[in-house]
Amino acid sequence: MRIAFVKQKYVPFGGGEGVLQRLMAECTARGFEVHLITGSWLLEAAPVTVHRVRYPRLSREARMRGFSRAAAREARRGRYDTVVSFDRTEFQDIWRAGEGVHLVWLQRRRLFEPWWKGVLTAASHAHRCILRLERTAVEVSRLIVTNSKMVAADIARVYGRKAEAKVRIVYNGVDRCLFRPDDKKDQRRAFRCEMGLTEGDLLLAFVGSGFRRKGLRELITVLRSLRRVFLVVAGRDPPGPWIRRARACGVAGRVRFVGPRQNPAGFYHGADLLVLPTWFDAFPNSTLEALACGTPVVTTRFSGSAEIIQPGRNGFVVDRPDDSSALADAVHAGLELGRSGVSRQIAETVADMTVEKCAERFLAAIGEMAGTRSEVGSSCLR
The missing domain is CATH 3.40.50.2000 (Glycogen Phosphorylase B;)
Structure with missing residues (x-):
């Protein structure tokens, strides 16, 4: 043919x-x-x-x-x-x-x-x-x-x-050769060392381009109420406006911008939780990649990837990105899940999505x- x-x-x-x-x-x-x-x-x-x-x-x-x-x-x-x-x-x-x-x-x-x-x-x-x-x-x-x-x-x-x-x-x-929970320990340590963070620091990841559409503004706003929680942002958008937003919210010292990543597996392993409070997303690959690495996800019902989230098992879904209280609660719960040592069980929830x-x-x-x-x-x- x-x-x-x-x-x-x-x-x-x-x-x-x-x-x-x-x-x-x-x-x-x-x-x-x-x-x-x-x-x-x-x-x-x-x-x-x-x-x-x-x-x-x-x-x-x-x-x-x-x-x-x-x-x-x-x-x-x-x-x-x-x-x-x-x-x-x-x-x-x-x-x-x-x-x-x-x-x-x-x-x-x-x-x-x-x-x-x-x-x-x-x-x-x-x-x-x-x-x-x-x-x-x-x-x-x-x-x-x-x-x-x-x-x-x-x-x-x-x-x-x-x-x-x-x-x-x-x-x-998702490519299970690149994104898998087996590599979490070593890649987690290496990524956190690169970011100047320790194992004890709570770390959120935000991955994807189109920061406004994907809800970065709402996530930075919520970060004000999340004490001792850091955020690392990967994507090709210019970081300038978002650095200013972080300063205005008083969280600039806890936000890192790393640009686009050719191989983001270490990024997912290094984080405790991927957060994508998106306003519109057909199905972001980052959600699937994070889950395959054993990292839980918080997203919204405006993302097609919400269909593969099993609340309490591999992440949480909120109704709207601008519901700060609900988003903060979901992030707290997601951080607990990410620190509970169930990365292999999380990865199993997307085992057939290769x-x-x-x-x-x-x-x-x-x-x-x-x-x-x-x-x-x-x-x-x-």
Whole structure:
């Protein structure tokens, strides 16, 4: 089978990129002829055939629309059996909705942003473009793969029953060779030494880019009520505004910013608890990675990863990021769980969520498309 994957660009430390890399490797191992249509991909992709397309890059809207059209032309030339897109595009057989439903995100932002930002967002050509591309992606795709029940429900609510019937849920997977509880003792000691902390210090971890969306503001606010608790933040966002926020809350001395991490396993081992009080997250890989390392997690119901949290066993879920009292209580309980010596039991709660299982389930969805092209998707390529 000749299969083409579509991804506009490679973003270091991106969760979608990791899923795509593993999926391409599994496809080549099964003898498929694999192609990648992209605008920018920095990693070695052999034996995948990479097709780099050119498109306007003057604005965000121009980049999104331009890539979708350029990728469609490339797919038309290739005449692939199946086209799988990891972006909001307008020609695929299968769309992986890994970023969630954009309209839901825009609605969620109103809960914490000032009113004037909502006005600017509503007038944004880029956001309108995303909404148009997403609606088209839903309409033309034969199947839609989501990474959580939350996103599946959002698609059904926003786009109706016809879209709901196309959805297949494939949870993300974790590499159990990289993320496992066996290495906790040594990596924990090394990471805490790097951070200038002792074994007796209570340590929270926050991992991911898009700090505002993922609830860092709310976590720093809650840190004021958590005595002798430290916070380490990993992600590619500029730390300046958040350092100022920590100073304003009087906790700057207990917050460390370490930037993005190529291999975050030591980060999870070093922490007592991962806290992601997110406002919107389809399914952050950091949650799964932390649990696989035996580190409990506190998150919110606005994250798809809340579906794998078993309260009291591997973490806790709060309703809203801005409920400071509930978040503080969950963090206290999570710290107790993280210090109770049950890392192996925590890791067991996600034992079947491996990268191999994720690829296998995604390939089952691709199998539904084997040897065929979506009538609607194919018409977009003519």
